[in-house]
Amino acid sequence: GQNIDQPTEMTATEGAIVQINCTYQTSGFNGLFWYQQHAGEAPTFLSYNVLDGLEEKGRFSSFLSRSKGYSYLLLKELQMKDSASYLCAVRDLNTGFQKLVFGTGTRLLVSP
């Protein structure tokens, strides 16, 4: 089966750093994605990891450990506009086609 776990809610202060963790269990792992979703809007792509290690893109970084089934999204120099839900998704190829399996999302609230 597939299981994606991430915290439901996190709070942080403007200018700070926050780390959102994601653990997963899947038999057909072929990459992990992080998406940002503002309320009522579509998810927008943030990052992709398929090999172990850290991928950095501006203020956002994402880390993957395949042996541990673990990833995190690191957001630096937080801004108010970063208040959103952050979705961890695993691409599953076990069934012969690619689909994304999403966690429930982590709602991040950035306060002044």
Next chain:
Amino acid sequence: ETGVTQSPTHLIKTRGQQVTLRCSSQSGHNTVSWYQQALGQGPQFIFQYYREEENGRGNFPPRFSGLQFPNYSSELNVNALELDDSALYLCASSPHRQDGTEAFFGQGTRLTVV
């Protein structure tokens, strides 16, 4: 903006009715996936279309069906609507490659069943 467009943006239907949602995929993308996102939840995979054929399906009943057209646009049809079908329906297009290319989501259709 991703280049994936969905219509309509909002829709209200009565229980038992049927609904059709539409999606135009990004240029060059031949694979379309549909997801259902209930309030406070992550998107759940409904099914995927590739070359006008259903390529894979999630845990949704047969009253959820779809089509893909030669121009790669797609429709999601839901029959016999139930109150629990109220959700944001997302369409995602991608190239049919198993690499790092992410799926691009449309803005979604907010369906309310009353």
